[in-house]
Amino acid sequence: MTEYLLILVSTILVNNFVLVQFLGLCPFMGVSGKLETSIGMAMATTFVLTLSSLCSYLTYTYILQPFGLEYLQTISFILVIAVVVQFTEMVVHKTSPLLYRVLGIFLPLITTNCAVLGVALQNISKQNGFVESILYGFGAAVGFSFVLVLFSAMRERINVADVPTVFKGSAIGMITAGLMALAFMGFTALVQI
Amino acid sequence: MALLRITSPHTQRAGRRTAWVMQMVILATIPGIVVQTWLFGWGTLINLMIACITALLSEAAILAIRRRQVGFFLKDYSALLTAVLLGVALPPVVPWWVTVTAVAFAIIFAKQLYGGLGNNPFNPAMVGYAIVLVSFPVPMSQWLGVHSMVSAGETMSFMQSLQAIFHQLPVIDSYTMATPLDGFKHKDLLDSQTAFSSIAALQGPSLNSWLWVNLAYLVGGLALIGLRIITWHTPVALLGALLVMSGAFHLLDPTNTATPFFHLITGAAMFGAFFIATDPVSSCTSNRGKLIYGAGIGILIYIIRSWGGYPDGVAFGVLLMNFAAPLIDYYTQPRTYGHKKAKTGLKVGEDN
Amino acid sequence: MLTVLLAIGILVLLSLIFGAILGYANVRFHVEGDPIVDQIDALLPQTQCGQCGHPGCRPYAEAIANGEAINHCPPGGQATIQALADLLDVEAIPLDGDHGTETAKRVAVIREDECIGCTKCIQACPVDAILGAAKQMHTVIADECTGCDLCVEPCPVDCIDMVEVGVTAKTWSWDKPQGIAATSLNIIATDRQTEVAH
Amino acid sequence: MQAAKIFSFHGGIHPAENKAQSLQLPLGRPSLPSELILPLGQHIGQSSRPLVKVGDKVLKGETIAINNGFLSSFLHAPTSGTITAIEERLIAHPSGLSDLCIIISPDGHDTWTTLEPLHHWQDISKTDVLAYLSEMGIIGMGGAGFPTQVKLQGAYKNPLTHFIINAAECEPYITADDMLIREKTLELVLGIEILQHLVQADHVVIGIEDNKPTAIAALQAVLGKRNSKIQIAVVPTKYPSGGEKQLIQLLTGKEVPSGQYPADIGILCQNVGTCVAVHDAITFGKPLISRFTTLTGDALKAPQNVEVLLGTPVAHLLDYAESEPKKLNRLIMGGPMMGYTLNSAAVPIVKTSNCILAASKKELPPPAPEQACIRCGMCEQACPASLLPQQLLWFSKSQEFEKAEHHNLFDCIECGACSYVCPSSIPLVQYYRHTKSSIREAREATVKSDLAKQRFEARKARQDAEAAEKEAKRLARQKATPSKAAEEKKAAPANAAAPLAAAPATTDESKKLKVDIAIGKSKLKKLQKQLLEAQENEHVEEISNLQLQVTEQEKAVALLEEQLAKTVEAAPIAAEANATKPAPAPVNDELKKAKVDVALIGVKLKKLQKQLADTPDDQELKDKITTFEADLKTAQDTVSKLSDSTQTTMSASTTEPKTAISDELKKLKIDAAIAKAAVKKVEKALKKAEEIQAPEINAIRQQLKEAQQRADELENALANPATTTTKTETIAEVAPNSVDADAAKKRKIDLAIAKAGVKKAEKNIQLLKEQGKDESEIEASEWPKKLIEAQEKLAALEAEESTPVTTSVATHVEGTTEAIAKSQAKAEPEMDLANQIKKEKIAVALAKAQINKLNKRLESAPEDADSINQEITSTEQRLQSAEALLEKLIHSQTNLQENR
Structure with missing residues (x-):
């Protein structure tokens, strides 16, 4: 039990995918302009990341490993992720137009989120089990969502600030992300796994 | 008859301008500065001088580059305030370039790049502090000890301080010792009781010196509350959360944790609660928001002190909560007159 | 050789399975509609002036959805461009001068004693804001007029003026204050003018 | 009389009161100014409508403008004199713009008109009393100027728990209400009693700040003497306790829900000035023509309260209070917190002007330059509406309207407390006002663009439908042409064989005529089109040639139509003649034709109605529809009559159709x-x-x-x-x-x-x-x-x-004739005349056009001036003769109609 909790704390805070491992920076910078959209993105990512880490675990364990085709993991994970994302998008579009409106264009964007592939690959390299894989994916997603939402609320403030012209937009966003990463260094050595 | 045409109101409360607010906060740090100088020597004052000069120069330089009116913005005293807060937060004999780096980084990156006063999302002083803490951990951990405890048996003289800061005092090690928090952090496998009896930094004189420093900042902070420059919400929430956290864990595991009192009187607890966390620009807006914000810092301080990699967590706690402040603001709006409930979040179009 | 074949086989199999899933989902969960055109249309000012080169606002909305530049709408001006940029998540660009310039809000006014009642302006008006019958004097319903200029050209006697809507005590509003230390900011015009907010 | 419970409200400030200055001197009564300027929009809502003309003599208290709709008010002459102008003058408004005003030049006699007080207000219906108050021009004198009768009417929605009289007067400097209470205590109490009779509230409370001890004492004395149930609630001095919402919270502990009125929670608020005005109106019949105003500020040597006639220019009052122009730096109407600066002292006092603050530079120094907001939160502590002013400022600055609204920008009462305490001197209230109006503008723009879109789409749909219909018709015609031609061939010999006006022959003839007319018309149309094109391309010779052709063609068509009318007219006669004999066949034919007519008209009518639904404002269409309907009725009548006649073989009579x-x-x-x-x-x-x-x-x-x-x-x-x-x-x-x-x-x-x-x-x-x-x-x-x-x-x-009635009838009839001609409906006796009239009209129009054209030519070719001028004269002569003829025709037509 403690182990699972530690996985969560580790992925959310200490080894945060965005601010510590610097994965998934493109959607982090791209969709953090508005709070509403970032919340939508956060929800979509959480769902897809959890599901895809589960699916990639299954693919790896039950298809690749038995045939000794571990070296195909990257390409097959990409396949898995793409399918999960597409399928989720279609289902959500049909079943809940409201949710689809909230998630909107973010669902397909997740395909390009390297954190998703990163989680799948790290699950393999860390030799996580079934539950650990899901928790690891979920924790990573929560960590991503957490900083994304906070960052977007902050960016709304920065966007109306009197930032020098050359630093407007993404430049100041990167600086802010850097300062946030600095703040996250406070969690260093909090949990060792 | 040339009549002035402006919008209402046509009158303003006299005196309480932004510059005045900044001046008052600077003045309120004086008790703390005096105590620090008295206990740890002239280093603090020299640091302050270096910090102030660096701050003014870097602020002026950026303003000049941005072609703003340098005089107008320098007169708001905000750069000086950042310098003062950093000057007292850095160890007294830290080399001069550490101070300069910290202050310049704080002013340029944490403040002016965001557009100057009022626009910075992070507390500049804490950004400066964190950056040197992460970059130069060794000089940052060299706090002077009280003279009765260090091997030199005396405080540094003014000249010695100067030498230590600008050159390199060969015997500096004989004046320094770990802070109580540092000492407690590195007790390793000792239980609390043994640690308090065996580690030098956790002895009476060392603890007392930090008690004095914290009391001095408490006095300054209370003065600020009295002047209505800050409200009680943030400091009370911060100290309360620290108290509750440390109290709860001390009750659960008294052998390995320190008492709540220890947490409140060591490190930058009071300084952080009254001078850093209350920075209005980077903190929360509403009273409810301030309570959450303060409590968040308190909890983070305890977590980082107890389990993290750094002995004191004020800087990181403040930065992390700065990070969360805009979101907290969205969810802690006060209930407006004529509305049944307070509005939260951003749901546009919803009304009550 | 076998490994290669196996690898290819597994990949093909995976692809087939996933393709089947997606194909099924595409049929099973098919949804109609292209709401983006509606969203774009809602942002356009609906003057139906045709200055963008399209006969009306909706055609231009469709054109934007198909990739036309968003800066062809002078009546909407920079505000509309900004809104479109936000919606489509593209860079806000300045108004294209070829399609006209942004002007203050105007309405058409017919000089009624010169009107010969030819009904040409009535036919030109995209929003039916002109009243009148053949050989009868025409008049513009000012509340309905979008100020699109389309009636000016067809008038054979040039009796239509575009009149700027003036400010009265009822419609007047306070200006936006000049901002921080307005007097000291005059010299740094470049710093503020060139920036395009996001 | 018992003490009322006092609650409190969030925020508020304590600015320097500065009330003592204007209370040094007793109430002043300035002399009559040389002119009184009475803006027509002194209240919220529609401007009043002037009743007087320039040059009229008015007496004091006479109504000079009446209400213009529900939310509007009456206006009365404040003194006797002459109306010298009704024109745009500078008005008391923050914009410094002008508005329509009635200018009265006083005659100095101050003669009252006959006053009609409402003595039996207890006995008559409340509605009548309200109407009377409206006629007396009474509006809320506190600030917004809401017409009092409207406010009272609103209070009938719910049973009232509280009737609050607002005497708080929280703004610094202003003492007008204070003085009013002292001077007119009894009138005030009587006024409150009248209003209480009208609204019947459970509690009547006067809310007054504790910085007016003299006024409180005076009130207590009067209330005690009258053994009144009215309570006095003394509230602590704090700005803005005089704000309606804040006073309600102070006295009742309740909050007015956002977007609603106090009446919705059973509370009514009235200003003391309004109560006194109500009393004066009902007891003495005096309309609202004067008010108490404070004249104060360092630039005045004699600051004081005055009872001043509405319309008095501020300059006159400044003179009266001995202003020092050198010291005067800022002229404010209203108080220093919510008042607005005036551009000029020429603006008049209106019903809502409670103070003129003539401030020196030292007294109200210009604001310091705006600095950055440091989110210090002082504004939040001061805001009486518990808003987050600094957040609103950020949203206002960045034009994020949705967020500003979400943060309840529209609950801001613009009291100025936030700006007052702001350490960075940010003009917060101006930001909010700007943002509010921007949001309102944006809303209006959305509504307008939606409307434009709707209209555009409706138009497009209509055009498409028209095009489709035309296409369908074209196809139908293509099919029908061969059969029609055959029919015509058949009809021709029959026509020749039947010289007598026998009924079947008549029908055939009329058919033929109709075809001719149709052909002629299409030719005419074509020619007109050519003419139009020629006009566009400015082929001068062609135009005149074409015009000639058009006229001829028109004549031809008209002739044919005339014939048709005659033929059709002959038909019933023939039927009548045949009626004595059992001759069902012709009647049957007649019946068939009538039925076809009915169907035809019906279809046309339907089409027109459809069009009308698309464009409900199209007058022409409506006209057409009516005529068609009338025709339909006639045709139906004929059908029924004819079928009657076939059954009973009775002669058909031509009774006038009954209109439904x-x-x-x-x-x-x-x-x-x-x-x-x-x-x-x-x-x-x-x-x-x-x-x-x-x-x-x-x-x-x-x-x-x-x-x-x-x-x-x-x-x-x-x-x-x-x-x-x-x-x-x-x-x-x-x-x-x-x-x-x-x-x-x-x-x-x-x-x-x-x-x-x-x-x-x-x-x-x-x-x-x-x-x-x-x-x-x-x-x-x-x-x-x-x-x-x-x-x-x-x-x-x-x-x-000289013949206005006839012409008007002609215009009235014109539509009908046109429609008849178009619909090929049954001929009426005046058809003939109408056609002629039409023809003449066309001739007149043509002549006019020609004159125009010639004039243009004259312009372009001044060397031919002589010949052209000659032409012009001759055309003019033609025009005149045509007009004369037209007149005659119309005259005879009218006679005909009258005879019928």
């Missing part, structure tokens, strides 16, 4: 629309006349009033669908007359405009001459042409004027 009530109603609607249009037109004429200062302006105004009345009447009639048949009929009978009257009026206006036009043209020519331009230059300018045109028009109008 629905038709009457429709007609009524049309009349109303016409009347409205007339009103609009007259208004426009009025404007124009005002522009050129024509002498007819007053006449036009009179007409406008009448036209408006007419329109109102008609609308009323329309609004009552439950009117009995007889009523509708009578109204319907009246309606055409009114249309005539309207038309006559219209003519008069046209005449006036034309006269003005002549005058203007003459003036301009004169001007050109004065400028030393020689004859040719003048000739080349547009003015001579315009002069001639205007003279022509004038002459024509004057000619028409």
Whole structure:
């Protein structure tokens, strides 16, 4: 039990995918302009990341490993992720137009989120089990969502600030992300796994 | 008859301008500065001088580059305030370039790049502090000890301080010792009781010196509350959360944790609660928001002190909560007159 | 050789399975509609002036959805461009001068004693804001007029003026204050003018 | 009398009171100024409508403007004198803009008009009392100027728990209410009692700040003497406790829900000034013509309160209070917290002006430059509405309207407390005002663009439908042509074989004629099209040639139509003749034809109605529909009659068709629309006349009033669908007359405009001459042409004027004739005449056009001036003769109609 909790704390805070491992920076910078959209993105990512880490675990364990085709993991994970994302998008579009409106264009964007592939690959390299894989994916997603939402609320403030012209937009966003990463260094050595 | 045409109101409360607010906060740090100088020597004052000069120069330089009116913005005293807060937060004999780096980084990156006063999302002083803490951990951990405890048996003289800061005092090690928090952090496998009896930094004189420093900042902070420059919400929430956290864990595991009192009187607890966390620009807006914000810092301080990699967590706690402040603001709006409930979040179009 | 074949086989199999899933989902969960055109249309000012080169606002909305530049709408001006940029998540660009310039809000006014009642302006008006019958004097319903200029050209006697809507005590509003230390900011015009907010 | 419980509200500030200055001197009464300026919009809502004209003599208290709709108010003359102007003057408004004002020049006698107090207010109905208050021009004197009767009416929605009298007067400097309570304590209490009688609240509470001890004592004395149940609630001095919402919270602990009124939670608030005004109106019959105003500020040597007549210019009051122009730096109407600066001292005192603050620079120094917001939160502590002012500022600065609204920007009462405490001197209130108006503008723009979109789409749909219909018709015609031709061939010999006007022959003939007419018409159309094209391309010779052709073609068509009418007319006669014999066949034919007519008209009617649904404002369509409906009725009647006759072999009679009530109603609607249009037109004429200062302006105004009345009447009639048949009929009978009257009026206006036009043209020519331009230059300018045109028009109008009724009837009939011609409906006896009239009209129009054209030519080719001028004269002669003929024709037509 403690182990699972530690996985969560580790992925959310200490080894945060965005601010510590610097994965998934493109959607982090791209969709953090508005709070509403970032919340939508956060929800979509959480769902897809959890599901895809589960699916990639299954693919790896039950298809690749038995045939000794571990070296195909990257390409097959990409396949898995793409399918999960597409399928989720279609289902959500049909079943809940409201949710689809909230998630909107973010669902397909997740395909390009390297954190998703990163989680799948790290699950393999860390030799996580079934539950650990899901928790690891979920924790990573929560960590991503957490900083994304906070960052977007902050960016709304920065966007109306009197930032020098050359630093407007993404430049100041990167600086802010850097300062946030600095703040996250406070969690260093909090949990060792 | 040339009549002035402006919008209402046509009158303003006299005196309480932004510059005045900044001046008052600077003045309120004086008790703390005096105590620090008295206990740890002239280093603090020299640091302050270096910090102030660096701050003014870097602020002026950026303003000049941005072609703003340098005089107008320098007169708001905000750069000086950042310098003062950093000057007292850095160890007294830290080399001069550490101070300069910290202050310049704080002013340029944490403040002016965001557009100057009022626009910075992070507390500049804490950004400066964190950056040197992460970059130069060794000089940052060299706090002077009280003279009765260090091997030199005396405080540094003014000249010695100067030498230590600008050159390199060969015997500096004989004046320094770990802070109580540092000492407690590195007790390793000792239980609390043994640690308090065996580690030098956790002895009476060392603890007392930090008690004095914290009391001095408490006095300054209370003065600020009295002047209505800050409200009680943030400091009370911060100290309360620290108290509750440390109290709860001390009750659960008294052998390995320190008492709540220890947490409140060591490190930058009071300084952080009254001078850093209350920075209005980077903190929360509403009273409810301030309570959450303060409590968040308190909890983070305890977590980082107890389990993290750094002995004191004020800087990181403040930065992390700065990070969360805009979101907290969205969810802690006060209930407006004529509305049944307070509005939260951003749901546009919803009304009550 | 076998490994290669196996690898290819597994990949093909995976692809087939996933393709089947997606194909099924595409049929099973098919949804109609292209709401983006509606969203774009809602942002356009609906003057139906045709200055963008399209006969009306909706055609231009469709054109934007198909990739036309968003800066062809002078009546909407920079505000509309900004809104479109936000919606489509593209860079806000300045108004294209070829399609006209942004002007203050105007309405058409017919000089009624010169009107010969030819009904040409009535036919030109995209929003039916002109009243009148053949050989009868025409008049513009000012509340309905979008100020699109389309009636000016067809008038054979040039009796239509575009009149700027003036400010009265009822419609007047306070200006936006000049901002921080307005007097000291005059010299740094470049710093503020060139920036395009996001 | 017991002490009331006091609650408190969030925020608030304690600015320096500065109330003592203006209480040093007793109440002053300034002398009459040289002129009184009375803006028509002194209250919230529609501006009042002036009742007086320039030059009128008015007595003190006489109504000079009446309400203009529900949310509006009356205005009275504050003194006796002469109306010298009704014009735009600077008004007391933050924008410094002008608005329409009535200017009175006092005669110095101050003679009252006859006052009619409402003595038995306890006995008469409350509605009547409210109406009386409205006529007395009473509005809320606290600030917004909400018409009092409207507010009281609103209070009837819910049973009232509290009736609060606002005497808090929290703004610094202002002491007008304080002085009013001291001076008119009894009147105030009586006024409150009257209002309490009207609203019947559970509790009546006077809310007053504790910095007015003298006023409190005076009130207590009077209330004690009268053993009144009215409570006095003394609230601590804090700005803005005098704000309606804040005072309600102070006295009741309740909050007015956002977006609602106090009446919704059973509370009514009235200012003390309003209570006194109510008392004066009901007890003495005095309308609201004066008010208490504080004159204060360091720039005045004698700051004091004055009872001042409405309309007194501020400059007059400044003189009265001995202002020092050198010291005067800022002139504020209202208090220092919410008042607005004045551009000029020429603006008048209005019903809501409670203070004139003439401040020196030292007293109210200019604000420090704005600094960055440091989110210190002082504004939040001060905000009485518990808003987050600094957040609102950020959203306002970045134009994030949705977020600003989400943060309840519209609950801001603009009290200025946040700006007052802001350490960075940010003009927060101005940011909020700007953002609020931007949001409102954006909302309006959305509504407008939605409307435009709707209209555009409706138009497109209509055009598509029309195109589709045309296409369908074209196809149908293509199919029908061969069979029709065969039919024609068949008919031709029959025509030749039947020289007598036998019934079947008549039908055949009429058919043939119809075909001819159709062909002629299509030719005409083609020619007209060519003509139009030629006009566009400016082929001068072609135009005249084509015009000639068009006229000829028109004549031909008209001739054919005439014939047709005669033939059709002959048909019933024939039927009659045949009726004695058992001859069902011709009647059957007749019946068939009538039935076809019915069907045809019905289809057309449906189509038109559909069009009308698309464009409900199209007057032409409506006209057509009515005529069609009438035709349909006639045709149906004929059908029924004919079928009757076949059954009973009785002779068909030509009784006049009975018009259905629905038709009457429709007609009524049309009349109303016409009347409205007339009103609009007259208004426009009025404007124009005002522009050129024509002498007819007053006449036009009179007409406008009448036209408006007419329109109102008609609308009323329309609004009552439950009117009995007889009523509708009578109204319907009246309606055409009114249309005539309207038309006559219209003519008069046209005449006036034309006269003005002549005058203007003459003036301009004169001007050109004065400028030393020689004859040719003048000739080349547009003015001579315009002069001639205007003279022509004038002459024509004057000619028409002599027979205004006939012409109007003609216009009325014109639509009908046109429609009949188009629908090929059954001929009426006046068909002939109508056709002729139409023809003549066309001739007149053509002649006019030609004159225009010639004039243009004259302009472009001044060397041929002589010949062209000759042509012009001859054309003019032609025009005149045509007009004369037209007149005659119309006359005879009217006679005919009257005879029928």
